[in-house]
Amino acid sequence: MPITPMEVYKLLPKTNCKKCGEQTCMAFAFKVINREKQIEECSPLFEEKKYANQKEKLLELLEPLKEATETGLIVDEERCTGCANCIVVCPVHASEDPYGSGSGYGPKIEDPIYRLEDGVLKIINVKKCRRYGKNRILCVACRENCPSDAISFLEG
Amino acid sequence: MPLEFSKFLKKLSVEVVVGRWSFQVEAMDRGKFSDEFIERSAVIYLTEEFGKANGFKEGDVVRVSSGNKSVNLKIMFTDVAPENGAFMPNSIYTSYLSDFSNFKRFNATLEPTDDDVTKPEEIMQKVLSKI
Amino acid sequence: MHVCTGCSCLCDDIDLKIENGRISRAYNACRRGAGIFLNISSSRAKPTIDGQQVDLERALQKAQEIIQDSENLAIYGLDTTTLEAQRLAIELAEKKEAFIDDNSTFCLGDFVEMILKKEIPSTTLEEVKNNAYVLFYWGTDPYHSLSRHLSKFTYYPRGGKRQRGYEEDRFLVVIDIRKTHTAKLAKKNARFLKAENDADIIRGFIDALEGRSPKIFQKEIPRILKEMEKGGFNVIFGGLGLKYGLGGDYALLKEMIERMNERSEVYFMPAGCHPNMRGFNELLFEKTGHVNRYSFREKRSSDDFAFHRLLKNDSADTALIIGSDPLNSLPLEYAGKLSEINTIVIDPRETFTGRVAKVTIPSALSGVESGGTMIGADGSRIELNPVFEAEINDEYILKKLLEVV
Numbered sequence: 001m002p003i004t005p006m007e008v009y010k011l012l013p014k015t016n017c018k019k020c021g022e023q024t025c026m027a028f029a030f031k032v033i034n035r036e037k038q039i040e041e042c043s044p045l046f047e048e049k050k051y052a053n054q055k056e057k058l059l060e061l062l063e064p065l066k067e068a069t070e071t072g073l074i075v076d077e078e079r080c081t082g083c084a085n086c087i088v089v090c091p092v093h094a095s096e097d098p099y100g101s102g103s104g105y106g107p108k109i110e111d112p113i114y115r116l117e118d119g120v121l122k123i124i125n126v127k128k129c130r131r132y133g134k135n136r137i138l139c140v141a142c143r144e145n146c147p148s149d150a151i152s153f154l155e156g
Numbered sequence: 157m158p159l160e161f162s163k164f165l166k167k168l169s170v171e172v173v174v175g176r177w178s179f180q181v182e183a184m185d186r187g188k189f190s191d192e193f194i195e196r197s198a199v200i201y202l203t204e205e206f207g208k209a210n211g212f213k214e215g216d217v218v219r220v221s222s223g224n225k226s227v228n229l230k231i232m233f234t235d236v237a238p239e240n241g242a243f244m245p246n247s248i249y250t251s252y253l254s255d256f257s258n259f260k261r262f263n264a265t266l267e268p269t270d271d272d273v274t275k276p277e278e279i280m281q282k283v284l285s286k287i
Numbered sequence: 288m289h290v291c292t293g294c295s296c297l298c299d300d301i302d303l304k305i306e307n308g309r310i311s312r313a314y315n316a317c318r319r320g321a322g323i324f325l326n327i328s329s330s331r332a333k334p335t336i337d338g339q340q341v342d343l344e345r346a347l348q349k350a351q352e353i354i355q356d357s358e359n360l361a362i363y364g365l366d367t368t369t370l371e372a373q374r375l376a377i378e379l380a381e382k383k384e385a386f387i388d389d390n391s392t393f394c395l396g397d398f399v400e401m402i403l404k405k406e407i408p409s410t411t412l413e414e415v416k417n418n419a420y421v422l423f424y425w426g427t428d429p430y431h432s433l434s435r436h437l438s439k440f441t442y443y444p445r446g447g448k449r450q451r452g453y454e455e456d457r458f459l460v461v462i463d464i465r466k467t468h469t470a471k472l473a474k475k476n477a478r479f480l481k482a483e484n485d486a487d488i489i490r491g492f493i494d495a496l497e498g499r500s501p502k503i504f505q506k507e508i509p510r511i512l513k514e515m516e517k518g519g520f521n522v523i524f525g526g527l528g529l530k531y532g533l534g535g536d537y538a539l540l541k542e543m544i545e546r547m548n549e550r551s552e553v554y555f556m557p558a559g560c561h562p563n564m565r566g567f568n569e570l571l572f573e574k575t576g577h578v579n580r581y582s583f584r585e586k587r588s589s590d591d592f593a594f595h596r597l598l599k600n601d602s603a604d605t606a607l608i609i610g611s612d613p614l615n616s617l618p619l620e621y622a623g624k625l626s627e628i629n630t631i632v633i634d635p636r637e638t639f640t641g642r643v644a645k646v647t648i649p650s651a652l653s654g655v656e657s658g659g660t661m662i663g664a665d666g667s668r669i670e671l672n673p674v675f676e677a678e679i680n681d682e683y684i685l686k687k688l689l690e691v692v
Contacts, residue, residue, distance in 0.1 A: 173464060173465060175428055175431065175432075175467070175528075176428060176431040176432035177431055178317070178318050178319055178430070178431040178432075178434060179318070181293075181319050181322070181431075182318055182319060182322040184615075185319075185322040185323055185326050185329065185636070186322070186326050186329050186330065187329050187330030187636075187637065188330065188612070188615065188636070188637060188638060188639060189330065189637060190330070235466075236465060236466060236467050236468055236471075237465065238464065238465040239465070241465075243465070246616065247615055247616075248614060248615045248619075248639055251614070251615060251616060251617055251618055251619050251622070252618075252619045254618055255618040255620060256393070256595065256618055259393065259531060259618070260527060260528065260531045261464075261531070276639060279619070280614065280639060280642065280643065283614075283619045283620075283622070283623040284623060284626050284643065
């Protein structure tokens with residue numbers, strides 16, 4: 001389930017103190033979700049005791065963001081059976097590794113986006129993914145072909 | 157209160173479909189006498205809607221009976237179970253409950269129980285003592 | 288590169304990292320396959336007699352005695368071992384005029400038999416990858432049983448005439464009684480048919496092929512047939528759901544495939560199961576004209592010689608079980624008899640059957656510690672490439688047993 005800016009906002013001080021450099025707490029919440037700002041930049045949250053409870057909840061809420069890669073690609077290994085549909089269907093793999101993963105084999109290039117390790121999907125080089133970077137596009141090929149929802153994207 | 161209420165739930169009749177479950181096969185390679193094997197094999201899968209509609213929640217132990225045979229299994233939810241039925245991964249538990257005429261699909265009843273999940277050794281005892 | 292013996296896919300692109308004599312990492316194997324390579328030392332069988340651990344020599348000796356004294360020997364299992372070992376088992380059965388049966392009797396032996404007898408056209412997975420357009424998965428859930436099937440051989444890989452990927456160059460049809468994980472993949476260029484009755488669906492296809500409106504799936508069946516014609520090369524993978532759904536009566540299935548072939552090429556393949564089930568079927572077929580349930584004494588095949596029947600009817604006084612665990616996979620009302628007769632279990636791991644056996648002999652894991660050849664579900668021969676080479680493997684043990692016959 002993607003984490004929404006509203007969920008983050010609800011746990012912030014909501015004082016619009018601007019100490020983080022943003023005009024409003026809501027704006028800060030958006031920047032945290034996009035990983036343009038770190039939650040630690042809200043100093044009142046970390047310095048004032050009255051926000052201790054909210055801080056704990058926020059850190060817990062934002063935990064998956066830590067694990068998520070730059071594209072927001074999260075693999076739930078518990079759900080993965082190692083079917084490799086994602087590896088073979090990936091359009092980047094098809095074009096860069098046509099005789100390897102493009103043809104159904106394990107990747108033959110040194111740095112695929114991901115591959116099967118010990119029976120489950122392991123992310124290797126996410127920078128190659130089309131969802132990453134300035135010219136990113138909304139490719140969902142891997143997630144669409146994972147029947148057990150082992151792949152999810154943070155931004156939904 | 158909910159625990160006492162469950163004793164009054166009627167027996168639920170379902171058709172159980174038997175199939176392969178990758179996570180259970182993995183447990184077999186780790187050891188058929190391990191706790192992990194029991195965890196992955198002594199289970200009966202229902203869809204969440206069907207399970208909840210019949211008063212079950214994930215983790216409940218139920219007595220699954222087919223004919224004069226029964227075992228205690230843990231309820232788990234999955235969206236790939238038959239809509240108004242159940243799914244079990246094939247293992248000693250399904251081999252005990254079914255026979256060749258209904259090898260992949262058999263009828264069973266489910267009812268709540270306070271007992272623990274059945275261990276494979278208990279099934280073997282039941283089968284061997286009959287001889 | 289090593290070969291995985293987890294299922295009949297026999298994936299031959301498994302990369303392993305070996306550190307300090309142990310496999311520390313497996314690349315490209317699915318969860319099941321990796322489980323085999325990474326858990327080599329789990330739950331390994333020990334040599335036992337009457338449940339007590341003994342020396343391997345002692346256990347082998349006892350097994351030899353039992354085999355020598357047996358009058359009605361039944362050999363069972365064999366689908367997880369190599370052709371080389373299967374040949375020895377068949378030789379042993381012949382010399383002892385014994386019964387021999389493998390897992391295929393309650394698995395997909397029927398389908399393999401139809402293919403070997405050329406009653407139904409078949410092809411190889413390589414051909415499927417390069418040519419197939421419509422892919423049927425009928426009564427099988429490869430996501431769990433043959434995890435890399437769709438990504439390595441059929442729906443997703445590009446090859447030959449199918450270079451454009453699954454969205455344009457494949458059409459997936461999943462037929463099952465429930466919406467399995469595999470069925471969830473039938474999205475765009477695809478159909479999921481929820482099957483209450485497989486025979487009715489087959490009749491629906493035959494009706495449509497004869498120009499009549501099918502009684503069920505009135506839109507889907509004609510659409511699928513149209514796609515098959517467009518594709519020119521199509522394949523039906525049949526699984527246990529189809530076998531048990533049809534109750535062993537395949538006349539309609541054969542008729543449907545024959546009719547389909549009038550419009551375009553349609554091949555049938557057993558979806559797959561044990562790694563070397565087809566190997567045993569082909570060896571026995573070559574020798575006797577039958578794929579399983581054979582008696583070397585009566586020189587014929589019969590349902591009465593199916594392993595579970597032999598147990599039920601008390602037709603065997605000794606059971607030699609190789610690489611299989613009937614107490615796990617056969618209905619227990621028959622399997623329980625194994626504790627009554629002289630049962631010898633040859634297996635690398637501890638099994639339920641091993642617990643009630645007279646003698647257990649630990650063997651080697653095929654493909655990991657022992658080499659040889661296996662035949663995949665499509666008839667392709669694959670040469671194993673083990674990481675280690677254990678001396679005590681199925682071949683060694685069977686040769687020992689043959690010494691006394």
